Amino acid sequence: MTAVPRVVVSAPSSGHGKTAVAVGLLAACAARGLTAAGFKVGPDYTDAGYLGLAAGRVGRNLDPRLVGPQRIAPLFAHGSAGADIAVVEGTMGLFDSLAGRAESDSTAGVASVLRAPVVLVVDVAAMGQSVAALVHGFRAYDELLWLGGVILNRVASDRHEQLLRDALEDIGVPVFGALRRRDLPAVLPARQHGVVPVAHRTVEALRAVRRLGEAIAGAVDLDRLLAVARSAPRLSGEAWSAAAAFADAPPLPVGPGGRRPVIAVAGGPALSYGYAETAELLAAAGATVVAVDPLVDEALPAGTDALVIGGALPETYAEELSANRRLCAAVAELARAGRPVLAEGTGLLWLAREFDGRPMCGVLDATGVSMDQIVVGYREATARASTAVAPLGARLVGYKHHRGVVNPRAGQAPAWTWAAGAPEGFVWRRVHASQLTLHWAGNPEIAHRLVAASTPSPAALAPGAVPAQGGAPAPANGGPVLTKTGPSAPVPAQAGAPVSAPAGVPVSAPAGVSVSGAAPVVQPAPAPVPAGAVPPAASGSAAPVPGAVDLTDEPTADVRPPATRPAAPTTPVGTPDAGRAAPPAVGGAEGEA
Template identity: 70%
Template sequence: MPSVPRLVVSAPASGHGKTSVAIGLLAALRELGLSTAGAKIGPDHTDAAYLGAAAGRPGRNLDPMLVGTGRIGPLLAHGAAGADVAVLGGAMGLYDSLGTRADSASTATVATALRAPVVMVVDAAAMGQSIGALVHGFRAYDDLIWLAGVILNRVSSARHEQVLREALDDIGVPVLGALHRGELPAGIPRAAGVVPVAHHSIDTVRLIRRLGEAVDAAVDLDRVLALARSAPPLPVPAWSAADALAAEAEAAGAPPVTPPVRRPVIAVAGTPELVYGYTETVELITAAGGAVVPFDPLRDELLPEATAALVLPGGLPEAYLPELSANRALTAAVADLARAGRPVLAEGSGLLWLVRECDGRPMGEVFDAAAMTSDRMVVGYREATSRAATPVAPLGGRMIGYKQHQVVVSPRAGHTPAWTWGNGVPEGFVWRRVHASQLTLHWAGAPDIARRLVLAAADGRLAGADSRGPAGDGRVPGPDHRGGDGRVPGPDLRGGDGPVPEEPPMPPMGPMPPKPPMARPTPLAEEDTDPLLVHSADDLG
């Protein structure tokens, strides 16, 4: 059983400073000479990138909604292999979740699954003795939670700190440290997303160093480390990409994964240190036999030599759409690759790169659609059903993904949509071998995507409707792609157990039609009806 000293940093709600404290803990512990690992609970790419930068190794995302609760422990054991301590940053409040269903994943759910102690960061600026009632309530709410201590933030004075400590001492909860007002630097630049980390900006290096110094001066690191070491060994083996691919093939009754003789070049958006997506994507493609070559859409003007397929993960923030538009040489190369029939998987801003225009700026013109920034954010999970056979999924395959975007595409879907969900409204675009959507997937929850992609890139064809069974048999895969204990609930949208109807032929790719007058994009009413959309994205950290 892997022995991973670990703790979870959480808070009563967003805005208490937990992400800054988690980054500071990693930086401070690393400065002591310890090997550290950082992970983010939930889908947030930005926090995971900063936690990884502070730890000195790739940050991971532990999201039961996207990968299944059963994969959380193995993914942590894999990402923290050899580390002296792992620090996990929570999402929102300890018991909050972006989903409203009973099995939705909160920070508390993950902490319980990992049997990890929880350190609660509390903004005490406007609080006195009431902090005792607050923390006691969080501790008593769930008997399975191991609330091991509190770190106070924004304390006003020495007298204020004494009052807070006495209140927590009365309920038997230790105070591990106290940060006074102004001692903790401002939070991470969220609009810039993962880019400052990927580009090693001097501001990022300074911020992480300052957070580490602040935490080192105010927090008892010996007690924190002792708590992390008190966590029991994880009762699961570490995750590996090769094992995940083999298990997926075995569950489907398919032959073992055999890498192609010549490894096709799979270009993935990002930098050599950090791709604009989840780290497991690269690991799975490599294990499936692909040669991953990163390219930076913000700096490079050419795709990697001999690119056979392209992956545009969902971690590039929409704030960089003007830069994508301005990189005309690379935009043209991406569009040419798509029109040549090579596999292209695009998520989030990747889709926006392929539309005709965004906020009036020219984009890739692969799809005759326009995009415009709206005045509201769409955030939430989606149970999605595939509407075409692509490397992402067979026709009728079901997966859970995540959406976070402010830019709206009109029309919302193409002649062949990528997905349907909720009330059946289609979303995304499939054309030739391009699969583009604003829905982001975590490939650790659906490892077969990597095998399908490498196969399509290597032999120049798209596998059948379900490439793990007889080509074209059209069966919806049985296992829950999130790694759970059963099938993803929901109606069979194929209309029964009969054969899957043929997909309509792709429209011929000729000259792009004239641009229609720019109008306000499709309203977001269909998003309002989705039961999994419950929060705005004020602060997901």
């Protein structure tokens, strides 16, 4: 499969500085002229973004829970192809797992699959000879762990460094370098800004990566570390391939004249707000993938047939999202025209009527408000409707990490349900919006279904063709539709108007609207349900998944936006560790450095 030299950078726990060290290692190697590749264990977009910025190629995530342990080595081989060195940054502590499955989901588990040496970053600011006991304990805890060496962080003095080196020499553990307390500059932008500084290649982000690389190059014996990385054995098996994911998939419909559907993926000029494999899978499935930046672009790309909004778009940019009224109107029109719109995380808040008192796209009759706590955790979810994402009853594993809470939590047709949790998300026409984030490499059929749903029919491209009748924002649990004024005002839904759908991809239509392929039938709308209430499960709906992971859940009570408009987000600069800590998390957040 691959013989790329590689190391896994981990730590005893969060807060030891492993993100700054991993970014600095990649930047220092790139400055030497080496072709580098960066990876992040777990679902964290932000760290993967900075690792990619330092390496000069897109950073990727290796999450056994989202993609399956069997895909970790193939995805690594795919992302590291042609590299001289690959650096994998771990998550939390070396043996920690947010899902409680340390043997497969922890950093140690990933290092074992990759047969890679582990470099342990240890904050020794308040430690002496005890560092030997700590490191020895980590090495002895798993006899199969390959502990390649240690990087000491926040060393006080030359004497302190020598004391630490002597203690580790006694147990036979190499020390690759020692960083003084101020060697790692506090330059990484605060975590609340997410991947945006990377996606936009801001001066702040570029300067941060360069300074971390200089710090590592001056304090770490790179030659010795690279020698250990090059001793990693060749991995067996085939590298992951987006094209191979569809080898057994049924053929997709072909547009008129062989036209490929145009699918816009939200992202900045240098990075999408989602996992890199999403765009690769869409292209392999037959789509023309184009980028649209919700923060600056005022229109969708020409000929857009579908829109994908990944979960990495930060909530703190609500003001910029709201101010881009032209793009909001274009997205609303795309949804009303019956085009597929897939939104995850903040994408759901963007499609709502308003978020923190600011107007959004108005596609969904829902409001969002920021809370003090962060909801975080994996979910084993069951699809509550057949959509371009999944068929009814399909079970997928996703991840939640958000502060914004949506009211109501679910629409009349929810997107997902899971054990011990109320239904969540919205399905309306071909809109699928939820705060659950999926990794498409673990579910490549999503790309296949979306391309099928996005392929235009001959009638849609005929001269003078009229798009599907527009509708008002998706009603929340049968609640009243709130009309809006201005150019983006929704058009009232017409009962009985057919909604076109490609073959093989069912569409969930709103009450009173039939799906094309049969004579229009006016269906009675269901009885209204109070906003925020959970509608009864439809006949044939999948039951909650037994044993699903549900570390925490949002409140289901009525949550209303604040009466006063909150201040616009500032742009503070935090430290690689404490300065990037998130607010207290519900359900066990990483609080990653």
